[in-house]
Amino acid sequence: MIEAVKVTKVFGLRPVLRGVDLKVEPGEFVTLFGPNGAGKTTFLRIVSTLSRPTTGTVSIAGYPLPKYADEARSLLGVVSHQPLLYGDLSAEENLRFYARMYALEGDAREARIHEVLDHVGLAKRAADLVRTFSRGMQQRLAIARAILHDPPVLLFDEPYTGLDQAAGETLDGVLKEVAARGRTVIMTTHDLLRGVLMADRVAILSKGVIAYEEQGSKIDAGSFAATYADVTGMASLR
Secondary structure (H helix, E strand, C coil), X not given: CEEEEXXXXXXXXXXXXXXXEEEECCCCEEEEECCCCCCHHHHHHHXXXXXXXXXXXXXXXXXXXXXXXXXXXXXXXXXXXXXXXXXXXXXXXXXXXXXXXXXXXXXXXXXXXXXXXXXXXXXXXXXXXXXXXXXXXXXXXXXXXXXXXXXXXXXXXXXXCCCCHHHHHHHHHHHHHHHHCCCEEEEECCCHHHHHHHCCEEEEEXXXXXXXXXXXXXXXXXXXXXXXXXXXCCHHHC
């Protein structure tokens, strides 16, 4: 469903990605770990069609990027570091705006909006302006927007950022349901335990390349911090 081959990205004279190879099968949940500056967000921006690689190739469901970016975007749901919501619109107005972009119309659109708001625990705040929401509530609404059109591919860049414990547990439920429905997922996170437990496969991006890959079922979540420290050279995590 997602295939990256020898992807590089250079900003000026600074290489961030140095030849990333990653293949994600349909229905697979991959957690991508890595220290700050390793290139995780840069890689997800390339996969989500928001940036182009310097060299290398990326395809989504067989659509090579950037040539077929429009076709690929219709298959993607993205949650980034920033919620990217309209503060002077209500929660349901934000979703209605994005629903039109995905050609969701009529009664089916309204039903879906209310369904996803309920799913992320915001049904009672549907008519409230987003600027009155906490950071965690805005993140939950961003997740609702990402799943609104029921995309086959979901990209989550640090989705737990800014969430309190209750909101984090809500997101756990959303991610588990997404996985159960056979969606293809790449998630970046610094939460080692959560990331391992969620994933079918774990990868570590370090120094611009995929330095480690393993099936989630073969990883001892309790001792993974030591593995991560060894791979990334971050001894403080031992």
